[in-house]
Each structure stands twice: as C-alpha cells, then as structure tokens.
Amino acid sequence: MTDRPWTTRRISRRDLLVAGGASAGLVALPACSWLDTDPAGDSGPTDAAGTDLMEAPELAARVEAGELPPLSERLPGNPAVVEPVDRVGVYGGTWSSALLGPEDEAWLQRTVGYDPLLRWNPEWTEAVPNIAESVEQSPDGHEFVITLRAGMKWSDGTPFTADDIVFAFEDFLMNKEISPAAPTFLTNGGQVAALTRVDDQTVRFTFAEPNGLFIENLALLNTGDALTTYPRHYLQQFHPAYTQGVDAAAAAAGFGSWTELMLARAETYQNAEKPTLNAWMLTSALGDATTVTAERNPYYWKTDPDGRQLPYIDRVSFEVISDAEVILLKATNGEFSFHTRHVTSLANKPVLADGREQGGYTFTTLRSSLMNEMVIFLNLTHQDPVKRAIFGTKDFRIGLSHAIDRAELNTATFQEEGEPWQAAPSPDSKFFDEGLATQYLEYDLDLANEALDRAGLTERDGAGFRLGPDGRPFSIEVEVSDPGVVPYWLDAMNLVVGYWSEVGINARTRPEDRSLFKERTEANQHDAGVWVGPGGLGDETRRPFFYLPTMRFEQAFAPLWAQWYQSGGTQGEEPPAATKEQCELFWQFAQTPDADERDELFRQILQIAHEQFYVIGTLRVPTGYGIVRDDFHNVPAEMPESFDFATPGGSSPSQYFIEA
Known part of the structure; x- marks a missing residue:
C-alpha cells in the first residue's frame, strides 16, 4: 500500500x-x-x-x-x-453532508474546522x-x-x-x-x-x-x-479586563455570570457570529437548527498554485438527522457530496456498494489509524484482590486469547474484512513489531486450557466452570458501551464469551450507556471492557493507551496505574517495575526534542508491552471507506482515517471542488 x-x-x-x-x-x-x-x-x-x-x-x-x-x-x-x-478547480456549488444529531460537532471540526x-x-x-x-x-x-x-x-x-x-x-x-x-x-x-x-x-x-x-x-x-x-x-x-459592565450584560442576556456569557460567545459551532480563520464561516449554528450551513470566508488566506483564492466551494450544508438509517438512505440516494461517518461501516458497505451506480457516487479508501477494532481489557488494578491476582497473571490472559476463534469472529461480525491482530502497531508503521502483533493469536483450546491451568485455575464446579484459587466461583463481567464506537461490539463480545465458556471461563457481557461505561471504568469498578485500539499507524506515540497505562476511561486496563502516571507519581498506585519503567520512559519521551531519540524510546516502551501482554486484541480492519459523489473532485483516492488527522481535514477540503 x-x-x-x-x-x-x-x-x-x-x-x-x-x-x-x-x-x-x-x-x-x-x-x-x-x-x-x-x-x-x-x-x-x-x-x-x-x-x-x-x-x-x-x-x-x-x-x-x-x-x-x-x-x-x-x-x-x-x-x-x-x-x-x-487539478485546479472551479468556483461554486454546495458541499452537502449530514450531522448525526445536534451533538455531532466532531464532523464539523473535521470538515470546516481544521486549520491549526x-x-x-x-x-x-x-x-x-x-x-x-x-x-x-x-x-x-x-x-x-x-x-x-x-x-x-x-x-x-x-x-x-x-x-x-x-x-x-x-x-x-x-x-x-x-x-x-x-x-x-x-x-x-x-x-x-x-x-x-x-x-x-x-x-x-x-x-x-x-x-x-x-x-x-x-x-x-x-x-x-x-x-x-x-x-x-x-x-x-x-471580558471584564477590557469592558466594564459585563456582568450586567450577561444578566441581560440571560446568563448567570460574565464567564457563562464568555464561554457561550467563544463557542465555535454554537455561535455563528464569532469570526473565524477557517475556509468557511458558519451562517447558522449547531443547536436546534435542522440544517447547519457555512459560507465561504472572503478573507481566507490560502490560494491554489495559480494564485486563485480558496476555497473553491461556495458553501457547506449539513442536514441535522437523528436517525442513522435516514442518513444511510440519503447516502444511497446520492444526496451527499462527500461523507465518511455514521453510516460508512462494514455492515453497510454492501448496501452502499449496491447503490453506487444509481446514487452517482464512488468510494474513497480510508487507511485506518486503528490497530484493532475491539481490544479486550481486564482490569489489572481491580478492587477485588482475587480478581486482581487472576487478571494480573499473564498466563490467564494468554489462555483467554488462545480460546478466541478469530476466523469465525471475522466472518460473523466483521464482514470478513478483518485480520487477526493483537494490540500492536500496523505493518506499515515504523514501530511494527511482528512478535507483538501475532503472539497468542492461534485458536487452540489445548493451549488455552494449559495456560489457564498454569494460571492456577485448575479446579472446576459441577457445570465445568473454573474456580478461583480460593476455591470459590469465578466469573468475568465484560462491560460494553452500547451503542458503541463500533456497532457490532456487543455481538462480537457475545461470541467471545461463548468461546471462553468452552475452556471453563464463566463470563457475560454487560451492555451499558457510554456515560455509565466511562463513569465505572474511571472509578476502577469494572472487571473488563472493550474499546477500539488507536495507535496503529500515524498516531502510535500520541495514542499509546493500550501499550502502557496512561488512560483511565476508554483504555482502562489499569486505572490506578494510569492515575499514578497522570499525576506524576503523586496519586493512584505505583505500578510494578516493568510498567513503571514504561511510564518513566514515556515521561522521558515527552521531554526529548530529537525525533529519532523519541522513536528509540518508544520502541523500548513497545518491547515491554510485548513482554507484558497487558490486553487481548481481536482483529484489525486495515481500511475503511467514504462516499464521494461523481461531481465532487480533488478528494484523495486514499487518505488516513483518524481524529488526529481530522479526516478529511488533513487533505485540505478548501481545494475540493464541484463540476459535473
């Protein structure tokens, strides 16, 4: 590629x-x-x-x-x-797209808001x-x-x-x-x-x-x-440092204080009056509107190679739609000029592929920055000392990994587009480590049972489920954000729970709202959870959350260690020696101005991740897709997909143009 x-x-x-x-x-x-x-x-x-x-x-x-x-x-x-x-473009036209409800600020940021x-x-x-x-x-x-x-x-x-x-x-x-x-x-x-x-x-x-x-x-x-x-x-x-009477002005406008007024007026997408440096300026704000629009900025500071002021496109129009199925229908009808979110999933790809000729659009390839579609993480700092000891045993994690039939998982829930993969950078990454990426992927119940026995779970109850080292029943509750970032997480994890039962592990899924998922993982109250794996390609050093414990929410495999890392060692719980070394290396990484030296430090961090095997990967899906109408031009045939790249913002939407 x-x-x-x-x-x-x-x-x-x-x-x-x-x-x-x-x-x-x-x-x-x-x-x-x-x-x-x-x-x-x-x-x-x-x-x-x-x-x-x-x-x-x-x-x-x-x-x-x-x-x-x-x-x-x-x-x-x-x-x-x-x-x-x-090629250089022509002026005119409206880029039509959609927002999934009034909270979908991220798509505005990615399309009309990326100019740092x-x-x-x-x-x-x-x-x-x-x-x-x-x-x-x-x-x-x-x-x-x-x-x-x-x-x-x-x-x-x-x-x-x-x-x-x-x-x-x-x-x-x-x-x-x-x-x-x-x-x-x-x-x-x-x-x-x-x-x-x-x-x-x-x-x-x-x-x-x-x-x-x-x-x-x-x-x-x-x-x-x-x-x-x-x-x-x-x-x-x-602001009171520059203007007198701002509290009175705030009260007159219905705000409790000048700070509330300031924060409201400083909003980029909720206040269309605020001037911008972006290519398009909002003429209607995100809120209760059914359509959010942005018009060309007459003072935009970029040109094409011939000195012609950008952007080429006159305006961008986002229909605010609360139902993803409605967005899918409009997409198949060819109503969107260019769109890469909400409905461009693996499950919808056959539907959108069938609609291409009638809808007058094609696909563009999105090279995923994710190294995994579903990483399973156990809570290595669990409040229950028995579960903490079991989850913290590497052989236990190895056994669970060998018990997963990733080939069937790929067919059943990932449209056969996935590749078995642990939590590891992608093959195209300069940090690619084949050993880290492929260890313990083999589906082998004998290897799984042997590893679980080595972990000390040798005794079973009458139903065949393994008992803890204390002789008491042992179970795992896997919390799944539903709806999740990946819509088929719950189906996929239900399959995994079934695989684990074949080797005597009593587990079940717990679907819950994302806010509750966040609350429980941050509070160290979970047994296990699942999330997408960032840090695959392009964002490895900025989003290394499954390689060492730096996060307490989405990648909460050790919340108390992450709290220790985030606080510089003043809060949380000091991690074991190997993990502590990673944290110290990452602190050093952040203070190193030379890029080559930083890369070497990060490789050392990954080597320790390889040895520790903190989390269990399932599959990576190397590419996604977006839809591009036939009259919409200068969209790359392939581009990275990541919030860090602000996809499609990193491809300079100001040079997109419309021509039949």
Missing part, C-alpha cells in the same frame, strides 16, 4: 527542521511545498465564460459593489498555497506550516518561536496578529474563572509555559523542561487551534 496516494512534493525531515538563516541557535520549521508561499503567475484558469478568475465570482461582485476590499488587500502578504490533489497553527502533510508524517508561517525550536527543546503570516485577517476583515495569541493564552486559556485547569499541551515540568509577545507577527513560548511534543500538538485539533480560535476584537467585549 502506497504511503503517498496523491501527488505532492515530498518534504524531508531535514527540509522541515532545518532552515537557512535560522538565528540564535534555533531550528526552523519552514513553509513547505504543499502549502507553498510563492503563488505563481498573475492570472489563473478561466471559467466557462472565458473570464480570468482569481477569486469567487460572488466575491468579485461584492468588490465591484464596494462591499469588500480588493483581493490583494484581503490576502496576507505570504499566503499559504495548496497543491490540489488532481500547524497542520499535517497529506502523508501524515510531518507537521507543516499553516496559520504559522514558521515555528523555530531551540536545540534544547525549551523554546519555540512562532511567526504568523503578516496581513492575515479574521473572517470579518479584522487583522489577525500576535495580540490574538496573547489574548487566547492569557485572558482565556489561563484565566481560572474561564478555564480552571491549564491545557496540558501548554504545561510541562509542573509549570505553565511562559508566553512572550515579540512583535505583531511573532510570539515565543518557553517551557520549564524540554517539550518534544509541542510541534506535533500544534497540528492537532483542539490543541493547535486553541490559540487561534478566540478573536480578541470580538471576545474582549465580554
């Missing part, structure tokens, strides 16, 4: 981290080719009427009418240039310039200088400058009345970073300890855009 599904000029690590002219011993992250900074040519392609178009016709008409400044005054001096996937300070390149291998024209990292990893694009503007035409970054940091993110806890990506060594305004286009972040993850964090949703989503000129009217 190719790692470069569409044409770009490849960016090497050296190109990314070393820039000529870097001063004061800093290492620069320069602007790169797929977001070039030198638009070529004075005129671009022509429309059907033969007129040179450097901007959308509707914007040109507004300029002519005196409603907008000319394009040269709306673009920054050094706009980002996006290389199209297939840095962004991922299409291959998802490097963080590259975006809003930030460059980021310079000091060799020791303590200091980062961010240079913004001069002349950038918010969607209402107000200049975007370093003052907006300072406001977001000091008056919003670090204001304890608004945000009680500082964002983790802005802290390390137990201290919040120091922010210095250098000039109108430049800020400097200084950390107490080396921060090896800061650059990657600047390319992620909800971190890289946290500093660029709070326009000072708009939000300062709700």
